[in-house]
């Protein structure tokens with residue numbers, strides 16, 4: 001298993017470092033590092049601290065922040081940026097943009113699990129400038145060009 005440096009920015013997180021819930025989990029739950037409950041009105045977005053910073057350091061990896069399916073499906077609490085991308089060289093506080101896309105107010109509790117962090121491999125590329133591409137089976141077809149059934 002790969003090891004990533006983590007800094008505790010809020011002492012409450014010391015005993016609550018993100019951990020895989022099961023052996024097969026892909027995501028590490030991130031908690032809302034709040035001092036008091038936060039009411040999120042319908043349609044409103046709040047930037048929520050996690051109380052943690054990570055430094056992935058290896059450009060061959062990144063982290064993505066994804067919604068939790070339960071919160072998103074049942075309560076409409078998803079991400080204001082849809083997906084958060086954490087660069088391997090980012091060392092600042094890990095933040096979660098919490099958007100209440102529902103029509104009902106949601107009260108987020110201190111230390112509630114709000115979103116999940118997934119570490120993913122990254123391939124950095126360089127561009128080779130060309131005038132024409134070598135032809136491919138698809139060519140320029142897209143957006144339903146292969147049919148709908």
Ligand SMILES: O=c1ccn([C@H]2C[C@H](O)[C@@H](COP(=O)(O)OP(=O)(O)OP(=O)(O)O)O2)c(=O)[nH]1
Pocket residue numbers: 065081083084085086087088090093094095096097
């Ligand atoms: O949900 C998120 C998304 C991003 N970040 C941090 C880590 C990431 O490496 C940095 C920059 O994110 P991004 O590149 O998506 O934002 P930007 O708007 O392009 O800002 P920048 O100009 O700093 O790159 O912000 C978070 O803490 N949470």
Ligand SMILES: [Mg+2]
Pocket residue numbers: none
């Ligand atoms: Mg950026």
